[in-house]
Amino acid sequence: MHNLNLHLKQQPLDHAYALDAAFYRDNAILALENQHIFNSQWQLVGHTSQIQNIGDQLTIQIGDLPVIIVRKQKDELVALHNVCRHRAGPLSVETSRVESEKPPVLRCQYHGWSYDLDGQLKTAPEMQSTKDFNPFEHHLPKANLEIWQNLIFVCIQKPQKTLNEMLKxxxxxxxxxxxxxxxxxxxxxxxxxxxxxxxxxxxxxxxxxxxxxxxxxxxxxxxxxxxxxxxxxxxxxxxxxxxxxxxxxxxxxxxxxxxxxxxxxxxxxxxxxxxxxxxxxxxxxxxxxxxxxxxxxxxxxxxxxxxxxxxxxxxxxxxxxxxxxxxxxxxxxxxxxxIAGPLCEKREQGLVHFQNLIRKYLAPVLTYKS
Ligand code: FES
Ligand SMILES: [Fe+2]
Missing domain, CATH: 3.90.380.10 (Naphthalene 1,2-dioxygenase Alpha Subunit; Chain A, domain 1)
Structure with missing residues (x-):
């Protein structure tokens, strides 16, 4: 818990104060934003036309988490944590040279472990003699994915609302x-x-x-x-x-x-x-x-x-x-x-709305003196 002197109360539109300076300069606040805002909200990652063929991929970092989005089927995209279960290496899609011979896999660029497009570990070079190693115990976590108006969004944690509900x-x-x-x-x-x-x-x-x-x-x-x-x-x-x-x-x-x-x-x-x-x-x-x-x-x-x-x-x-x-x-x-200043009721309503949402997500995880 942080003990910063922050104005965390929801501000009324006609009598609002801005966020305190600490919100804009503190690494601890950013860590909390990553955890409690970026991980729980839908994030735009790209457009369906950018990954049209099976095996096409997009990568993005959401908060602290690298994510890979892959076209698994003609009409199915998946989003997976882009963090190998061996020693946290990055993955990339590998497609078979002879088309339709083998489905694409996700190959780790560090030591070559490979996963299917559902994130299940399939092969791990030279691991056979390692005691108790069972590939079925290792898989990449999935993120939530939805498409709205051909724009692809990912949400790391379980979303509070569907994207369509939110943007309807x-x-x-x-x-x-x-x-x-x-x-x-x-x-x-x-x-x-x-x-x-x-x-x-x-x-x-x-x-x-x-x-x-x-x-x-x-x-x-x-x-x-x-x-x-x-x-x-x-x-x-x-x-x-x-x-x-x-x-x-x-x-x-x-x-x-x-x-x-x-x-x-x-x-x-x-x-x-x-x-x-x-x-x-x-x-x-x-x-x-x-x-x-x-x-x-x-x-x-x-x-x-x-x-x-x-x-x-x-x-x-x-x-x-x-x-x-x-x-x-x-x-x-x-x-x-x-020191947080007063905001203009006529011109800064959108800003108050945004800052109140920041307060809504951070207030429960911060202590404050009022
Ligand atoms: S970190 Fe992925 S194979 Fe080693
Ligand atoms: Fe501007």
Whole structure:
């Protein structure tokens, strides 16, 4: 148990205080977040189109745990702990050279033990003379896996809700946009020097727009943003004014822009014909890995080509501005000067919602002085 002076009480929207600095700089907090948040929540790992053939694999680290996701059958994916039962080596799929001769296996890259795609140990070189060694006693633990709109999610522990239950409101809300039509285009990655929650907080409010993104706030009508809060996600919405877009030299088409923040660390940025997913992964208490994946509904149309070009020019600029301010905020949080400050009721509701969820999961495992 930790005895940090943290505000762990749920904060009311109209009278909320931010999280204490210790939440953003303490390795013990990160260890608890890995154990009690990242291990118990659904994590986006990729798209079904990235592993189309039997034996195709994806790997990811969730909290402290490396995970491997493999296509076992045409219509079946499995997620397994990527930690060999011999001495914790990493595994990789090995497919037979002659197709259909033998099913693929998971081979450990350290001493060559092999497992079937259900995680059962099958062979272990030169172990025959080892007393009491029984391959059937060794298998890789499974993680839970679900697919939503062709996006693959994994949950290490037993999930509290199915993914479909948790996200069920999204597909009807974004109509006529259909996420199932999106095709993967490319990935951008960033490693930045701040706690993962600094980046989340920043994404969750438009309050900083006029100050941090002068270019962006000329294009978007910042007053029109609305935020709605749901159990496990928050939703920011803005109608797109086609005329205004064109005048501003960008082209998003007609319709609406939908921005979802799904607890704990996923953003879905949805525009007509385009989906961008952001996954925010802690890489230490003071470092964060950010993965942006871009998807478009019709990769070959002229309109999509314009969107791709525009996303590239535009996202980079905005992202650099956000990175710069987040890294400076981390210095402020590390300074020893900061005491949790009051939040803006009008502009920071999404942030209060996120921080209350952090409190909900961490309060039972932390002691506090009120
Ligand atoms: S660690 Fe996997 S075979 Fe040794
Ligand atoms: Fe920003």
């Amino acid at each position: 409101g999204i597909a009807p809300q974004i109509k006529p946009i259909n996420l199932k039509t999106m095709q993967f285009h490319h990935r951008d990655e960033y490693l930045i020097n701040c706690n993962w929650k600094v980046y989340m907080d920043n994404y969750l409010e438009g309050y900083h727009l006029p100050h941090v993104h002068p270019g962006l706030s000329r294009l978007l009508d910042y007053r029109q943003y609305t935020t709605k809060l749901y159990d496990d996600y928050s939703y920011q919405f803005s109608p797109l004014d086609n005329q205004q877009n064109n005048n501003a030299g960008i082209y998003y088409g007609e319709g609406s822009a939908h921005y979802y923040t799904i607890f704990p660390n996923l953003m879905l940025n949805i525009l007509p014909g385009r989906l961008q997913t952001n996954v925010i992964l802690p890489a230490g208490a003071n470092q964060t890995r950010i993965i942006f994946d871009y998807y478009y509904s019709d990769l070959h149309s002229d309109n999509t080509q314009k969107l791709i070009e525009q996303d590239q020019n535009f996202s980079d600029e905005v992202q650099q501005e956000d990175i710069e301010i987040c890294e400076k905020v981390q210095l402020g949080l590390n300074s020893g000067s900061y």
